[in-house]
Amino acid sequence: MPSTNDALVMDEGKIDRTLTRMAHEILEKNRDLESLVLVGIRTRGVPLAERLASRIREIEKVEIPVGVLDITLYRDDATTVGPHALLKATHIHFPIDGKKIILVDDVLFTGRTIRAALDGIIDFGRPSCIQLAVLVDRGHRELPIRADYVGKNLPTAREESVEVHLKEEDGRDEVHIVRAGITSRKGEPSSKEKSQG
Amino acid sequence: MTPETGFRLRHKHLLGIEPLESEEIRLILDTAESFLEISTRPIKKVPTLRGRTIVNLFMEPSTRTRSSFEIAQKRLSADSLNLSSSSSSATKGESLIDTAKNLEAMAPDMIVLRHPAAGAAHLLARVCRSSIINAGDGAHEHPTQALLDAFTMRQKKGRIQGLEVAIVGDLLHSRVLRSNVFLLRKLGAKVRASGPPTLVPPGLDRLGVDVKTRIEEALEGADVVMMLRVQKERMVHGAFPSLREYFNLYGLTKARMKQAKHDAIVMHPGPMNRGVEIAAEVADGSTSVILDQVTNGVAVRMAVLYLLSGGAVGELAA
Numbered sequence: 001m002p003s004t005n006d007a008l009v010m011d012e013g014k015i016d017r018t019l020t021r022m023a024h025e026i027l028e029k030n031r032d033l034e035s036l037v038l039v040g041i042r043t044r045g046v047p048l049a050e051r052l053a054s055r056i057r058e059i060e061k062v063e064i065p066v067g068v069l070d071i072t073l074y075r076d077d078a079t080t081v082g083p084h085a086l087l088k089a090t091h092i093h094f095p096i097d098g099k100k101i102i103l104v105d106d107v108l109f110t111g112r113t114i115r116a117a118l119d120g121i122i123d124f125g126r127p128s129c130i131q132l133a134v135l136v137d138r139g140h141r142e143l144p145i146r147a148d149y150v151g152k153n154l155p156t157a158r159e160e161s162v163e164v165h166l167k168e169e170d171g172r173d174e175v176h177i178v179r180a181g182i183t184s185r186k187g188e189p190s191s192k193e194k195s196q197g
Numbered sequence: 198m199t200p201e202t203g204f205r206l207r208h209k210h211l212l213g214i215e216p217l218e219s220e221e222i223r224l225i226l227d228t229a230e231s232f233l234e235i236s237t238r239p240i241k242k243v244p245t246l247r248g249r250t251i252v253n254l255f256m257e258p259s260t261r262t263r264s265s266f267e268i269a270q271k272r273l274s275a276d277s278l279n280l281s282s283s284s285s286s287a288t289k290g291e292s293l294i295d296t297a298k299n300l301e302a303m304a305p306d307m308i309v310l311r312h313p314a315a316g317a318a319h320l321l322a323r324v325c326r327s328s329i330i331n332a333g334d335g336a337h338e339h340p341t342q343a344l345l346d347a348f349t350m351r352q353k354k355g356r357i358q359g360l361e362v363a364i365v366g367d368l369l370h371s372r373v374l375r376s377n378v379f380l381l382r383k384l385g386a387k388v389r390a391s392g393p394p395t396l397v398p399p400g401l402d403r404l405g406v407d408v409k410t411r412i413e414e415a416l417e418g419a420d421v422v423m424m425l426r427v428q429k430e431r432m433v434h435g436a437f438p439s440l441r442e443y444f445n446l447y448g449l450t451k452a453r454m455k456q457a458k459h460d461a462i463v464m465h466p467g468p469m470n471r472g473v474e475i476a477a478e479v480a481d482g483s484t485s486v487i488l489d490q491v492t493n494g495v496a497v498r499m500a501v502l503y504l505l506s507g508g509a510v511g512e513l514a515a
Contacts, residue, residue, distance in 0.1 A: 002310075070231065073243040073273075086224075087503070089231040123240045 009154060010175035011075065015135070018151040019048070022133055023055035025140060027151050030100055033060060037096065039067040041105040041117050042088055047168035048135055049104040067092035069103075074116035091119070097125040102149075108134040108163040111145035136163050206504045210329040212321045213338035215380040225349050225479060229493070229500035236495055237270055245504055246275035248367040254296070255332070256312045258284040261467050261491065262332050262341070266309050269498035278305070280511050298323050307505065310334070315372075328505045336370050341501060342466050343376035347384065347487055350421055350491065358385040361416040363457070364406075364475050365447060366425030367398040368434075372423060373466045377402050391415035392447060393424075395436040397421040412447050416456035423464040424449050424475050440473050449475045454484065462486045 010018070014045055030036050033056075040049030046068050053064045064184075068091040081115045114132060121130060133149035156162060159180035165172050206221050214222070235243060251270050255263050263279070270277040280300075287296060287366040298306065300426075307328040310318050314334030322329045333339040351357055362381055368374050368390055381388050382405045391414065401408050409415040416422060427443060437443050449463065461473075461474065463485045471477045480487060 019239040073235075087231040087500075088226050089234050091234070119244065123238060123242070125239065 001148055004010070005038065005141045005179040006158060008176045010136075010152060010173075012173040015151075015173045015175065018135065019051050020055055022149045022151055023052050023059060026052065026102060026131075026133065027056060027060060029131075030102075031150070032100070033062045033064070035099050036102065037065045037067065037094065037099050038102050039069050039092065039121065040106055041113060042068060044106040044164055044166055044169060045069075045104045047166050048106060048133075048196055049102075050168075052102070052104060052133065061141075061191075065094045067096075069095070069117055069120050071120055074111060074127045076116065092124050095125060096127045098123065099127045100131050101130045103130055104133045106135045107162050108137045108145075108147050108150075109162075111143035112185045113140045114145050115143050132148060136159040136162055152176060202344055205507060206309070210318070210331075211340055211501055211505060212318050212329065212331045214340045214343050214376045214383070215338065217383070219383045221456075222344070222383060223349070225344055225497070225500050225504060226351060228504060229344075229497040231349055232401045232496040232499040232503070233493070235499070236492070241272050242272045242274060243272065246270070246273040248305070249275045249506060250303075250326075251277045251307045251309065252300050252305045253277060253279045253332075253503070254285075254300070254311070255280065256285070256287060256293070256310075256317075257333070259311055259333070261494070262311065262339075262361075265491070265494040266330075266332065266498050267343075269495050269502055272495070273499055275502065275504055283365050293317060293320065294324055297325055301325055302329060307502070330501065330505065331392045333372055335372065336375070337372050338376045338468075339372040340376050341494070341498055342373050343380040344501070345490055345497040346373075346377055346423065346464060346466070347380050348493045348497050349464065349490050350386075350462075352489070353486055354420060357381065360386040360420045361418055362386050362388050362421040362423060363419040364388060364423045364425060365412055365415055365449065366392050366413075367396045367427050367436075368392040368401060368425065369398045370428045371425045375404075377423065378406055387429060389415045389419070393437050393443070412453060413448075413456050416453060419457040419461055420462060421451065421462055422454070422457055423466075423468075426466065426468065427470055427473050428469075440470075444473055444476075448473065449476055449479050451476065451482070454479060460484075464490060467491070 012065060021195045038049040038053050049066050053066050056062060056064050070090045072087050086163055101121060105113060114174055131148040134147045135151040136154050137147055137150045138154045156177060161178050162190035163176045165174045167173050206216055235241060245394045253263060253266055267277060285296060305327050307330060308321060309332050310321055311332040312334050314338035318329050318331035331338060331340055345386045347357055350360060354360060364374055378388055389409055391409045391412045397408060461484060465475060465487045469475055469480055471480060
């Protein structure tokens with residue numbers, strides 16, 4: 001159960017309202033919905049991209065294609081660190097040449113995941129632009145990368161970790177900050193703990 | 198994932214299927230599933246093995262396996278070097294160990310070895326620092342072939358467990374047979390094999406294979422029919438009177454395929470001898486998945502290269 005080492009920073013209602021606001025911001029900034037596509041970064045960027053697409057569908061009655069990107073093969077430490085994440089397939093079944101791509105991830109941290117994702121996207125074609133939407137920006141960038149749409153700016157210490165739980169993956173919608181050395185309540189490392197952020 | 202439960206092979210080398218656990222086989226097949234997609238992209242390349250050097254040392258003729266490994270390496274951005282028996286110093290009398298040690302002095306990360314002698318890959322694994330991938334050693338094993346065969350069966354049949362697999366042909370000289378038997382038994386398929394009695398190795402039944410003398414018995418109710426090549430180059434003595442007689446007794450024809458299940462698939466590791474072990478109409482027929490095997494071979498080899506390259510702290514295989 002939540003202890004002093006584990007702070008709940010977003011609950012289900014907050015995540016829901018945040019995504020609705022982000023969908024509005026995306027629509028405000030991109031008037032031409034014809035060329036808009038969403039690409040979720042595995043794992044938790046994918047349900048977030050799908051939720052943003054369904055918000056946009058509710059607001060504008062337009063179907064935005066959603067792609068899935070696995071960045072494992074593009075990581076800068078792909079062959080130097082310990083156990084591999086299980087590689088899952090990338091599904092981008094639409095042409096991306098000339099499209100406006102909104103890349104979606106749960107937590108923006110060092111920026112290395114996004115760097116890898118940009119390389120991955122470029123292998124599928126030449127989009128007219130790529131924008132970045134993240135649920136949480138926790139700072140500590142190691143590369144010159146910033147998000148265009150941020151659900152919540154969350155100042156953190158480097159040794160803390162941010163855990164995003166989503167219903168599609170984890171059965172509940174919650175964002176926690178967890179102090180170093182303490183794993184999440186069920187003991188399963190989630191989201192950004194082991195990845196590059 | 199935690200370090201304890203991380204997805205990795207527990208081996209530094211891929212020397213055969215025999216030393217692998219069934220979970221490791223499933224990991225390779227699952228990983229290959231994701232690599233299949235890369236070959237359908239406009240830019241068929243990912244940067245994963247950038248800066249890695251891989252030597253393909255082929256001391257025996259091979260088109261399919263070598264080009265498949267080469268394409269897999271290119272699609273992972275590895276640098277590769279191809280050496281074949283005709284272009285290597287082996288023709289000048291250099292031993293395999295000396296060749297390998299000299300190559301190692303140039304610091305490759307992996308060596309893919311095809312060699313006519315069984316155990317050649319194991320020998321290199323003992324003396325080399327690089328990861329060794331066995332691409333066929335004599336009549337012993339050909340692990341990536343068995344993995345791509347299993348991948349193709351799973352793709353077409355949705356499972357391996359409980360499949361009835363008939364393997365027909367030159368069982369004596371076949372490393373493909375041995376690797377397939379190890380793999381299929383570990384994953385719970387049933388294997389029957391058939392071939393001329395002069396080409397059946399003694400003790401095959403001890404590996405869990407149901408050996409049948411007549412091809413019709415082996416095909417009866419099979420889900421998968423795997424034909425093996427008649428290895429004419431290995432046939433030092435007359436194991437059968439003529440190729441024609443071989444075809445009459447053991448060739449896979451449309452009529453014989455009726456013994457198998459109606460949705461059975463036909464596989465062949467290649468290269469095929471049309472009119473010897475398989476009739477052209479079967480090889481080119483709708484039940485044939487022979488070219489799918491080739492396509493899948495690239496994805497499976499990418500998976501093996503990727504998994505062997507990661508966090509190389511695994512213990513030595515054997």
